[in-house]
Amino acid sequence: MNSNIYLHRFALFTTVCTFLLIIAGGLVTSTQSGLAVPDWPQTYGHFMFAFPLDQMVGGIFYEHTHRMIASFVGLLTVILAVWLWKRDDRRWMHVLGFIAFGSVVTQGILGGLTVLFLLPTAISVSHATLAQTFFAIVASIALFTSPWWKLQQPTLNHEGKRISLFHLSIITTVVVYVQLILGALMRHTQSGLVVPDFPLAYGQLFPSLSPEALSQYNNQLINADILLAADGPITTNQIVIHMLHRIWAIVVAIMIVWTSVRLFKVSSKRISRFSYIFLGLLIIQIALGALTVLSVKAIIATTAHVVIGALLLITCVVTSLHAIKLYGVRFAQKTVSFSVREVTV
Numbered sequence: 001m002n003s004n005i006y007l008h009r010f011a012l013f014t015t016v017c018t019f020l021l022i023i024a025g026g027l028v029t030s031t032q033s034g035l036a037v038p039d040w041p042q043t044y045g046h047f048m049f050a051f052p053l054d055q056m057v058g059g060i061f062y063e064h065t066h067r068m069i070a071s072f073v074g075l076l077t078v079i080l081a082v083w084l085w086k087r088d089d090r091r092w093m094h095v096l097g098f099i100a101f102g103s104v105v106t107q108g109i110l111g112g113l114t115v116l117f118l119l120p121t122a123i124s125v126s127h128a129t130l131a132q133t134f135f136a137i138v139a140s141i142a143l144f145t146s147p148w149w150k151l152q153q154p155t156l157n158h159e160g161k162r163i164s165l166f167h168l169s170i171i172t173t174v175v176v177y178v179q180l181i182l183g184a185l186m187r188h189t190q191s192g193l194v195v196p197d198f199p200l201a202y203g204q205l206f207p208s209l210s211p212e213a214l215s216q217y218n219n220q221l222i223n224a225d226i227l228l229a230a231d232g233p234i235t236t237n238q239i240v241i242h243m244l245h246r247i248w249a250i251v252v253a254i255m256i257v258w259t260s261v262r263l264f265k266v267s268s269k270r271i272s273r274f275s276y277i278f279l280g281l282l283i284i285q286i287a288l289g290a291l292t293v294l295s296v297k298a299i300i301a302t303t304a305h306v307v308i309g310a311l312l313l314i315t316c317v318v319t320s321l322h323a324i325k326l327y328g329v330r331f332a333q334k335t336v337s338f339s340v341r342e343v344t345v
Contacts, residue, residue, distance in 0.1 A: 004088075004147075004150075007083055007084070007145050008142065008146050010076075010083065011141045011145050013076070014073070014077065014080050015139045015141075017072060017076060018134065018138050018139075019310070020069055021066070021069045021070055021073050021131070022132075022135060022307060022310045023303065023307055024062070024065055024069050024070075025066055025306075026303040026307055027066070028063055028066050029128075029187055030299045031062050033058075033062040034114065034115070034119050035118065035119060036058065036059030036060045036063040036064075037064055037067070038115065039115070040116055043060075043067070048071065049071075070111065077100050077101055077104040078101060080097060080100065080141065081097035083097075084096070084097035084141070084145075085097060088145070090144075093144060096137070096140070096141060103130060103133065103137060106130060107130050114127050121185075121189055124184075124188040125181070125185050128184035128187070128188070129184055132177070132180050132310055132313055135314060136314060139314050140318075140321060143321055144321075148270075165263070168258065168259055168262060169316060169323050170320050171255065172255040172258075172316050172319075173319075175251055175255045176312050176316050179245070179249060179251075182244055185245075189238060190238070191238040191239070191242045192242070192292065193293065194217070194221075194239050195207065196221065196224060196226055196296075198293045198294055199290070202217060207239060207243070209239060209240075214233065214235075217234060217239075252312075253282060256279070256312070257279070259278060259319070260274075260275040260278040263275035263278070263319070270322070270326075271322045271323070271326060274319045278312075278319075281311055282312070285309060285312060288304050288305040288308060289305055291305075
């Protein structure tokens with residue numbers, strides 16, 4: 001029993017360290033430090049862990065710190081996967097542990113390729129997306145190893161709704177995940193400030209994409225010192241990516257409010273409290289999104305926007321797993337997949 005408790009605590013510790021890694025990665029992007037260290041896996045020719053501390057200045061500090069935390073999280077994940085294999089008798093947990101291990105290895109490789117190929121959009125977005133996915137995986141492992149999950153929980157009564165809480169939370173999770181991908185695409189295509197006003201866009205609900213309008217936008221950005229002439233003009237694709245992120249944010253808000261209302265009515269205090277977490281994170285995230293634009297991507301606001309997005313995803317994932325546990329959706333004991341009983345909430 002003690003071994004299981006220690007495994008759960010270790011999984012929680014790994015999750016917290018992964019959260020710190022998300023923060024570090026957000027700082028690298030917000031400070032544009034992705035190429036501050038141009039070689040990989042070494043750091044300016046030094047073995048990563050032997051790089052002189054007095055040389056960790058400017059962007060090097062953010063990028064090298066990110067690498068150090070990533071390496072530590074990788075080590076924790078290896079230990080976690082082995083521990084699950086040795087001590088957890090659920091076969092699907094063994095598989096989940098190895099998925100976590102494969103994810104962190106792939107994430108490290110993508111991080112290296114991002115540097116070596118000078119921040120290509122496809123690899124950078126994949127790197128950011130996998131980071132969020134890995135965070136969700138280790139958070140799920142922390143929940144699955146908890147004493148609460150392992151104990152038999154009373155099945156909650158269903159409320160006869162057309163869409164079950166389980167399906168609603170899954171849909172919300174997918175919606176938030178798509179928004180995080182759009183956010184990563186916006187950051188790594190330098191589209192965050194191509195529309196400098198909020199809540200309108202160049203005074204419109206959706207800005208004109210005509211050549212004349214684009215020319216006017218470029219002049220406006222240059223005059224506001226948001227864009228340098230040497231950077232080249234903004235493009236239609238950048239504006240579309242930026243606006244897609246804003247429009248999808250409305251879908252995210254609708255789904256989160258809907259899910260929160262349903263959660264608030266649940267009799268179990270353990271799961272109903274997620275309604276307050278959802279609404280709190282949503283309000284903060286909307287404010288940070290506006291502040292990111294209006295502050296011309298201030299480092300703290302931009303990084304916090306990334307971090308709160310990650311917390312929203314984790315809240316969605318954990319809520320979905322609670323619905324699995326409390327509404328009769330259960331994992332099979334001897335298979336990797338899980339079965340879903342047809343229920344309505």
